[in-house]
Amino acid sequence: MVYTQLAEEAIKAKLKAHPPYSNFHVGAALLTENNKLYLGANIENSSYSLTICAERTAVFNAYLEGERKFKAMAIASDAPDFCPPCGACRQVISDLCGNIDVIMVNHKKEIKVLKLSDLLPFAFGDENLR
Numbered sequence: 001m002v003y004t005q006l007a008e009e010a011i012k013a014k015l016k017a018h019p020p021y022s023n024f025h026v027g028a029a030l031l032t033e034n035n036k037l038y039l040g041a042n043i044e045n046s047s048y049s050l051t052i053c054a055e056r057t058a059v060f061n062a063y064l065e066g067e068r069k070f071k072a073m074a075i076a077s078d079a080p081d082f083c084p085p086c087g088a089c090r091q092v093i094s095d096l097c098g099n100i101d102v103i104m105v106n107h108k109k110e111i112k113v114l115k116l117s118d119l120l121p122f123a124f125g126d127e128n129l130r
Helices: 003-014 054-064 087-097
Strands: 026-032 037-041 070-077 101-105 111-115
Touching (some): 003 037, 003 054, 037 054
Antiparallel strands (some): 026 070, 101 111
């Protein structure tokens, strides 16, 4: 799957978001090494801290299905420009997916690709717990 196709899947996933408070829709599409696709969308709750982001939804869906090896994740949002994952999502992606490519999609359907390590330099990881 090429990254433009992955970006299109993230845009489709955005339509499944449930953001009744922020009205900010985010979709994510996570690609495994076996080219399986897992989607996620942000789901808000009246207790804002219990809201879950699209990126974590996609990662957790993949983990529930036994996936452990990933290539890339695309993210599409309502923001007019490229929208990177929040700090919590960066940490989860780092811990559970590794240094994958992160494809951000803007409203013109242009993409920007960065390695996760570019978005989260000096990440906290397993080595810090020893």
